[in-house]
Amino acid sequence: MTGGADRAGGRGGTDTPDGSAAGDPTDPEGPAAAPLSAQDEAVLAVERRSWPGPGAKERVVRERLGISPTRYYQLLNALLDDPRALAHDPVTINRLRRIRDARRARR
Numbered sequence: 001m002t003g004g005a006d007r008a009g010g011r012g013g014t015d016t017p018d019g020s021a022a023g024d025p026t027d028p029e030g031p032a033a034a035p036l037s038a039q040d041e042a043v044l045a046v047e048r049r050s051w052p053g054p055g056a057k058e059r060v061v062r063e064r065l066g067i068s069p070t071r072y073y074q075l076l077n078a079l080l081d082d083p084r085a086l087a088h089d090p091v092t093i094n095r096l097r098r099i100r101d102a103r104r105a106r107r
Contacts, residue, residue, distance in 0.1 A: 036084050039065070043075050044089045047096065 036044075042065055051057040061072045079085040079093070080100060086093045 034084065036082075036088050040075065040079055040082075040085065041088065043072060043079060044085060044092055046072070047076060048089065048092045 046057070046060060046065065049057075058069045061067060061069050065072065067075075076096070077100075080096055
């Protein structure tokens with residue numbers, strides 16, 4: 001039962017001796033048992049910084065992460081609902097959740 005790629009591109013579990021998939025998000029112990037991927041941590045590190053404008057941030061996303069800004073925001077939005085991301089960087093995740101909730105309330 002080897003896990004395949006998921007929303008963040010490439011995080012998958014490997015079989016454990018008892019046959020269950022390690023880091024399986026459907027595991028009853030929850031997804032918090034598996035650490036964030038290096039890419040997820042890098043996305044949070046970019047988002048944690050303050051940026052003078054969108055151009056500088058987009059350039060860093062392309063150069064340092066090697067992904068498009070569109071993909072960056074897809075990954076970031078998925079991380080907002082990931083309990084592992086909240087445990088890793090609660091200040092950034094809570095700030096972004098407040099912004100997202102405020103935008104939703106304005107609609």
